[in-house]
Each structure stands twice: as C-alpha cells, then as structure tokens.
Amino acid sequence: MSDETLVLDRDAAPNPDKAEGAPAIPDYLRETYAWAYLSPRSVRFLDRPLVVSSILWGNYRRLLEALLAELEPGQRVLQPACVYGDFSTSLARFLGPRGGLEVIDIAPIQVRHCRRKLAGFPQARVRLGDAAALQGGTYDAISCFFLLHELPDHTKRLAVDALLAAVKPGGKAVFVDYHRPHPLHPLKPVTGLVFGLLEPFAASLWRNEIESFASAPGAFTWSKETYFGGLYQKVVAQRMEGDPN
Ligand SMILES: C[S@@+](CC[C@H](N)C(=O)[O-])C[C@H]1O[C@@H](n2cnc3c(N)ncnc32)[C@H](O)[C@@H]1O
Numbered sequence: 001m002s003d004e005t006l007v008l009d010r011d012a013a014p015n016p017d018k019a020e021g022a023p024a025i026p027d028y029l030r031e032t033y034a035w036a037y038l039s040p041r042s043v044r045f046l047d048r049p050l051v052v053s054s055i056l057w058g059n060y061r062r063l064l065e066a067l068l069a070e071l072e073p074g075q076r077v078l079q080p081a082c083v084y085g086d087f088s089t090s091l092a093r094f095l096g097p098r099g100g101l102e103v104i105d106i107a108p109i110q111v112r113h114c115r116r117k118l119a120g121f122p123q124a125r126v127r128l129g130d131a132a133a134l135q136g137g138t139y140d141a142i143s144c145f146f147l148l149h150e151l152p153d154h155t156k157r158l159a160v161d162a163l164l165a166a167v168k169p170g171g172k173a174v175f176v177d178y179h180r181p182h183p184l185h186p187l188k189p190v191t192g193l194v195f196g197l198l199e200p201f202a203a204s205l206w207r208n209e210i211e212s213f214a215s216a217p218g219a220f221t222w223s224k225e226t227y228f229g230g231l232y233q234k235v236v237a238q239r240m241e242g243d244p245n
Contacts, residue, residue: 023106023130028152052085059228063176066234068094070174075140076100080131081147082110092121104129132158142173149178149202160213167239179233180206210235219243
C-alpha cells in the first residue's frame, strides 16, 4: 500500500487535507478500487484522455455533452467525486467566471490531483468530502458522473439522498452512469465480465433505477435518457420549484 493511501491515517506533518472531521477512506474504495484511484501511478495513467475515452467505448465526449446540456453558465454546481481526464476543467470552463464549481472527493490523492488540474480556474474549488455524507450547502445543480456504480447499494442510497438534499428548489441532480444494455448489445457480455471481475457494485444499476435509491423521490420530477444501446444513462432529478428542501 502506498503512502498516498494512508495519508489520512498517519501523516504526521501539517496537511491541509487532514482537517478535523476529514472522512476516512471507505472499505469499498480501499478494497475494490485502490488500484484505480489511490496509487500515484494509476492516477497518472488513467487520467489520460485516451484512456478515459477507451473505458467508455468512445462515448466520453457525448456523455459529457449530455450532462452539460442540463446546466447553464453562471450556475453553482457540485461535482461529488473527481473524474479522470478533462471532465472538471470542461465543467469549470462551461460554468464560466460567474459560475462556481465545487469538487469533492474522499481520497486526498484525488483532491490534490484535481486541484492541480483546476489551478487556472478561480471559479473552481476542490476539497475532501464524502458524497454520502455532505455537510450543508445547496447548489443549482449536482453533476454526478460515473460515481454511483462504484458504491455498494447501501452507500448508493446514502449518496443519492445526500445529493438530492443539496439541490435548490428548481435545481437538478444529474446522474450519468451505467445502465442495463439491450439484451443483444454486443458489449453486454464483456461489460458483465468486467463488472464481475473489477466492479462488483455496478451490476446493481442493471437491476435498479437510480430513482429507486432515493428515500423520498416525490419532491422531484425524474427523467431518463439512455445512450449507446442502453449501456449508459443520464437521469435528471429536478426539485419542484415550491419544494423548500
Ligand atoms: C467519479 S468515480 C468514477 C469516475 C470515472 N470512472 C473516471 O473516469 O474517473 C471515482 C472517484 O470517486 C471517489 N469516491 C468514491 N467514493 C466516494 C465518496 N463516498 N465521496 C466522494 N468521492 C468518492 C474516488 O476517490 C474516485 O476519485
């Protein structure tokens, strides 16, 4: 295990990431996804645009654009986990200097890496935080890109509830993630194999609607669009204008 993975537990030097109340790295991340998110080598390798695009079978740009289509420049947006590639910089650029992007991530190495990428964007800030236990704050929109499939179902529920609670009246939570593909989709077998080997919490999005993870979905209007033969989905939950949250 690298020093980076332990920074929250034992780093004795003063460390701006190690504020009182900083979240611990959850077991699911340490046990299942350390190889992808907690080692400096993977951060360097997986952050390449070509890798991001390949993992999504060439659909990255289309899915990013589908998400941006739900937002407006000048909005205050929460991104509840870092994403590899140019996702955060594209979002910050789209929101513009009058907008605000707040990125949180539970892993200090991801926070540091994303801060470096967003250094030229004064409208963006990156901090440690747990998407499943947000501490206050409301936003015009939430931009949740491929986070849910990496969370165990219990944490999916906590995260969906916490993210919905952070949406202002009239605002939106936008979830882009995996979805059950068409039965004859040529990539269904290989995706199922990857889920079985590397992504044990992902297949739950093949069986459950994202809305079903919300404990009080009624305060929102829900819509869903699917992409690439159903392999991906965008779900938008818009809080009703009169709802006080
Ligand atoms: C957005 S998800 C997957 C993104 C996508 N696979 C990509 O291209 O980067 C990955 C990030 O989620 C973070 N993460 C996992 N659980 C989290 C939680 N409860 N709160 C905040 N961030 C979390 C991980 O540290 C990691 O940086």
